[in-house]
Amino acid sequence: MTRLREAADYQVPIVDRGTRPGTVLRIILLAIVLTGSALAFVVFKDQLESEVVLGILGVLAMAGIFFLVSSVIGFIEVMPQSRPDDLGRAFLDSHADGMLVTDRKGRIVYANAAYGALTGAAGAAEVQSLEAVLSRNREATEAVYRLTNGLHEGKGGSEEFRLPRPLAPHSSGGSGAHWFRLGAQTMPVAGPARQPLYLWQIADITSERDEQERFFKELQNAIDYLDHAPAGFFSAGRKGEVFYINATLADWLSIDLTKFQSGSMTVADIVAGEGLALIQSVQAEPGLKKTKMIDLDLRKANGQSLPVRLVHRVSSTRDGAPGESRTIVLSRGNEDDAGQSASAAAMRFTRFFNNTPMAIASVNGDGRILSTNAPFLKLFSGVVSQGDMEKGALLEAIVHEQDRPQLLTALAAAKDRQSDIPPIDSRHPRDEGRYFRFYVNAVIDHNEQAPEEAAIVYAVEITEQKALETQMAQTQKMNAVGTLAGGIAHDFNNVLTAILLSSDHLLLSARPADASFADLMEIKRNANRAAVLVRQLLAFSRKQTMRPTVLNLTDVIGDVRMLIDRMTGTHVRIDVDYGRDLWPVRTDLGQFEQVLLNLAVNARDAMPEGGAITLRTRNFPAADVASLNRREVPVDDYVLVEVADNGTGIAPDILDKIFEPFFTTKEVGKGTGLGLSMVYGIVKQSGGYIYPVSEVGKGTTFRIFLPRHVEEAAPQAEAVAERPALPSSVPEKASEPADLTGDSAVVLLVEDEEAVRRGGKRMLETRGYTVHEAGSGVEALAVMEELNGAVDIVVSDVVMPEMDGPTLLSELRKTYPDMKFIFVSGYAEDAFARNLPADAKFGFLPKPFSLKQLAVAVREMLDN
16 A cells, blocks of 8 residues: 555656657657758758759748748647647546556556556566456456446446455455456547557555444344344334334334335325324424324234333424434333332323224313324314414314304313313314314312313214214105105095096097087096196005016116107207126016106206217116115115216205206206106105216216015915016006906995996996995995805905905905905005915906996906
8 A cells, every 4th residue: 555655756657658758858859850851952052953952941031931820810820839748647637546548459558656556566577467467266256347347338337346455466455355347448549550548447446345344233233132132113204104213112012123114005005093193183393293192002913002102203394394304213112000100090091092993182270282082183173273273273163163162162061170061063164064062061170180171071983973863864764745745646546546437427428529529538647647647646655556577677677768869859969888697676667657758858958059969878886885874775785776977966065956856957847746756656665776976067866776586485486476466557458358247247346436336337337347335344244144155256455444445354264265356556456466365366457447447447357
């Protein structure tokens, strides 16, 4: 090293084959040439002709003039001045590292004195190339090879390698192993043959390496001390990602450090309960740091809790954004429960206080928040923070503005130490969709730790409870309206039946040419219109007649699409998105088609300028039911049908009312308000659910969930199949027996409504039947006894005083097991069929019915 420094001080390169000849040499050469020329003129002056001499002198004179002029203008340099490359050469000469310049073939062009001292070369003859100097070490040779290849490709680089001994035989740095750094780069100048030159730089970095090793050892010792400290430690980033966790804390939490990676877990992953809210509540002022002690529970890898005390320090950026944090963790799990101190008891209370599922805050007499638990900070995180409370935040900040007077009254009562303070229900001050219930309790016995404490306030979020109460109220309202609609429809059916039978009787005796014939037809037409309204009311109350069958909705929608297309017009496009492998459902085909038609017509009316109606189907497995957030929907498999439009949408205040009967937003005369009520009833009677999703200006989607049908053995299936399929809606278009006469058959007509009974008796008698009447089931049994069972068929109402129709059938089967029986009712068949024996055989005729319907039903039952 001494020789290296001395060589650097002298700044004399050991090899320099790239310099130009010196200025003195050029001047001596020029003097010799001029002197020789003068002597030649003196010696040979007699032999030269004057013309030749004058010619030579002229040429020399011209050359002299050209030289002088060129020197003046700088074209020729007599005394070369210092050049910029001389500065670079001086830098190389004085550099402490060994500098070597070679050409492309590895021939040495330049080597500074430091290179000679480093390699042990005393003179230019002893200077060797790097390949020769490092040829005895494989690692060094490979480094030279890689750098040489990089230079050939025009790329520089550097390598570090270790040699078992120094390059110079008598190095002052010792005879042990040495570390070297070798660098290479191309020279920005070209060689004599316009070939690139390569600059090599080699330095002994043994002392630098020794310093690094000492630093790493000290760092490793520090990490080892931190890892095995008797306290846990972790550091986290701005977003809560854990960058480092020491071995002590990892052992407490059962974390495998060999698998831990920086940022692979967050603080939320290791904090149990609501403790994260306490940690997040510690916020420093902009540009400063803040330290706070927190008692909470950490979560072990196996889910168990670890009670700890944190010394949590956080920083903040200049703009106030959260910065990184450093946290010391002290375990509190080794306290002696039998003789725990007051401090340990306080920490134990703090643990329970912060892990209760109820938000708790203590306030003074002015309503200022003194302290809170972790759930409180989490529940009202967007309203008040730990910093706000330290500045004197008031409790009224967490209550909606409309409910603050009630809270102030309750706090005043608590300050007066009253015991019975009613709870307060309030909305969130910034989110009116969230509800809370506050319980205010007075503090009777004050303590030294909190002498200002006047009340303890407990807060519980009741948003789900409020939503459930609203749903229950809506359900009860719909059920009540449905019961009322069903009762009205039942009575109205009797009136319509009497009107239809009477109009049919008059039409039988009237001729088309009579003046009253048109009026009679108008009476019947309006009675049929009223019957349609009654069916809609019954559909809403879920008591309409349904004939459920197993359906594939892909086929149903495919069949009804053309009808929807015709009803919606040319300015509305119908798109269908079929789900694959749809599960079967069980519902009434005609009724479900009516559901799709009603929803499509409503969608058309919501798009007066035109648009698109989309019908979508897909399977909705039980695992997805939880995503609906609907408590009333059982966890089961469903088939989802969606009817979507891109129309005007439905306002939120109207959306909750659309299924109510007689509620409509259409103009007078353009709707009865029963369409969606009927849709609701049909879906409900099919065991399904329907929910609208709408946004004003963007459209509405009705989502229908029908239960998946699973084939299973049903004992009643055969009995139901044996019932005759009697006409139920439009009998005039149905097939009917060619002969509707009675052939003296005996009919027992049981009906409590006198007008219906009288009209039915008269209509059947006109067809040739012998008809006996009864106003109730008890009276019908008496008539059967008088006739000794000489009755061919019984036509009975379902709902009657004293004894209803199903009970009458059960009683008659005891004596007359093969008696033919037809039920007449305005309610659905399944509303009473489930109360009958499994092998009961009967027909069914829904009210209201016409003369022809009654005649067809009786004739078909007799024929069967």
